[in-house]
Amino acid sequence: MKTLTEPAIAVHQLRKTFGGRTAVDDVSFTVRPGTIVGLLGPNGAGKTTTMRILLGLASPDAGTALVGGEAYAALANPARTIGASLDAGGLHPGRTARQHLAIAAAMAQLPSARVTAVIDETGLAAAADRRIGGYSLGMRQRLSLAAALLGEPGILVLDEPANGLDPAGMRWLRTRLRSFADAGGAVLISSHVLGEIAQIADDVVVIAQGRVAAMGGLAELTASYSGDLEEFYLELTAETAEVR
Amino acid sequence: MVRAELLKLRTVTGTWVALAIGVLGLLLTQVLTITVLPAIASGVIPGADIGDELGNLDPGSPGFQVAALNVLGGGGNSLGSVSITAIVVLILGLLVATTDYRFGGIVSTALAEPRRWRILGGKTAATAVTAALLGVVLSVICLGTLLVSTAVLPGVDLVVPAPDIAFTLMRGIAVVVLFALLGLAIGTLVRSQLAGVLVVIALLFVEPILQGLAQLLTGAVPLWAQLLPLSLGLSAIAGADAGLAIPPAVALLALAGIVALLLGLAGTVLRRRDL
Numbered sequence: 398m399k400t401l402t403e404p405a406i407a408v409h410q411l412r413k414t415f416g417g418r419t420a421v422d423d424v425s426f427t428v429r430p431g432t433i434v435g436l437l438g439p440n441g442a443g444k445t446t447t448m449r450i451l452l453g454l455a456s457p458d459a460g461t462a463l464v465g466g467e468a469y470a471a472l473a474n475p476a477r478t479i480g481a482s483l484d485a486g487g488l489h490p491g492r493t494a495r496q497h498l499a500i501a502a503a504m505a506q507l508p509s510a511r512v513t514a515v516i517d518e519t520g521l522a523a524a525a526d527r528r529i530g531g532y533s534l535g536m537r538q539r540l541s542l543a544a545a546l547l548g549e550p551g552i553l554v555l556d557e558p559a560n561g562l563d564p565a566g567m568r569w570l571r572t573r574l575r576s577f578a579d580a581g582g583a584v585l586i587s588s589h590v591l592g593e594i595a596q597i598a599d600d601v602v603v604i605a606q607g608r609v610a611a612m613g614g615l616a617e618l619t620a621s622y623s624g625d626l627e628e629f630y631l632e633l634t635a636e637t638a639e640v641r
Numbered sequence: 642m643v644r645a646e647l648l649k650l651r652t653v654t655g656t657w658v659a660l661a662i663g664v665l666g667l668l669l670t671q672v673l674t675i676t677v678l679p680a681i682a683s684g685v686i687p688g689a690d691i692g693d694e695l696g697n698l699d700p701g702s703p704g705f706q707v708a709a710l711n712v713l714g715g716g717g718n719s720l721g722s723v724s725i726t727a728i729v730v731l732i733l734g735l736l737v738a739t740t741d742y743r744f745g746g747i748v749s750t751a752l753a754e755p756r757r758w759r760i761l762g763g764k765t766a767a768t769a770v771t772a773a774l775l776g777v778v779l780s781v782i783c784l785g786t787l788l789v790s791t792a793v794l795p796g797v798d799l800v801v802p803a804p805d806i807a808f809t810l811m812r813g814i815a816v817v818v819l820f821a822l823l824g825l826a827i828g829t830l831v832r833s834q835l836a837g838v839l840v841v842i843a844l845l846f847v848e849p850i851l852q853g854l855a856q857l858l859t860g861a862v863p864l865w866a867q868l869l870p871l872s873l874g875l876s877a878i879a880g881a882d883a884g885l886a887i888p889p890a891v892a893l894l895a896l897a898g899i900v901a902l903l904l905g906l907a908g909t910v911l912r913r914r915d916l
Contacts, residue, residue: 453755454748455915470755481752487745489653496652503645504753544749 401430401465401551405583406451411460413446420446422607424460428583428600430551433574435598435615436587439634443607444587445483448556451585452481464552476505476548482541483556490530494521494540497529501544515543520569534561542570553577555586559593571597595626605634642754642763643770646737650771653740659733660775666725667779670714671786675700679794700790701797709787710806711878712779712813726779727871730772730817731841734824737768739834748916757912764825765904772821776814784810809880812889816874819893819900823870826903829911845871862886870899
């Protein structure tokens, strides 16, 4: 992992509307190297839209989202800088995990040895040559994480990576992300599993109705709630909890 | 990107099914049009009196033999009709674009290569390579069935000179590549696999209908109707001796122009689109 510039992720006054509905409005936050930032919010709050803009998949109406000081589209080989897992999507059911990763490696001009390495790392070795169509959601999550780790990036952006993972998988994810951050990596992770975020995040950003409702160190933000992230989150988002 | 796109194509069943149908479809139509029909017409195989109803069925004539080298199939009866192979070639290009959208793979692709024009460039090159290989296989089938028919049918010799055979087949391969790229452009624009297949089928069936209608109204096929993609492809393959209004080289260039225009439009849309 190469040394990251400070901050690893910088989102500044981001704004995005879809057909007149404001999905993200004036969202700003940073992710420093060596930290895990939990991106929280109710369904439709704007978390995924923020991530998609950061990853160059959608264009903002205003504001900037930079990765290591550069727009995603300007990265020479993004897979070596930032790995992303977006809700275990993008998996063709007719392909095997090995084929999926071989395609990803070819797109990022990575050696095929990396395919075997991430298959082993994510515990998919026994299922690597089976069709993805027969995978459980947890196995798909592991495969999606394997693809994110393929280029040995310094930054990870993970959208609901804990969905479908069994307890062993949750523990593996927690341990892996912690060691990743401890080695200087930066992680932006969105999740509705607040217990998981409470265990691994250093900082949290809470988005509600497209705007940042709160952000800061997890310990400071939850201090008045006896460190209970769920209490803090539910109180903060009580008025905006309904799906938009 | 090209290697990755070729790998994507190789690892989905749809590609192999499309290629198999294209090859078997051509084989079937070739055997039927350049061996069975002439044999029935000449009485070698007993059957109905089909006379001149199906066009030139003289297997010894240069026109028949050049038409038999049409890699899209149909022999001398292909003009204005829809061949299985033409549908397959268009759908092959369509699959390159729409398979990525159908299962969300376009997101992985855009994450690996955020410069969208390069994505389309990779897909274009992979489609062209695959279509060219398919075109070579189709050419071998056309030439093989023609050689077999001239060997089997009594009193029939190969009368088309070797250079004419080579140029006809090469034009055919070029048309296969351009048709596949046309499918790629359509797929990139519409994204949905089902919608893309419907557009391709509509394109292939509406064109002959329009030409027939124009011919009924004006007594001849007007120039605009001959500048439609399917007609341009068939004019490009048919050769100068077929007596079509648009010479093969012009037809090939015009088809290439239409494909380039549509790919340019597809690239612009892809660059601006949120994924």
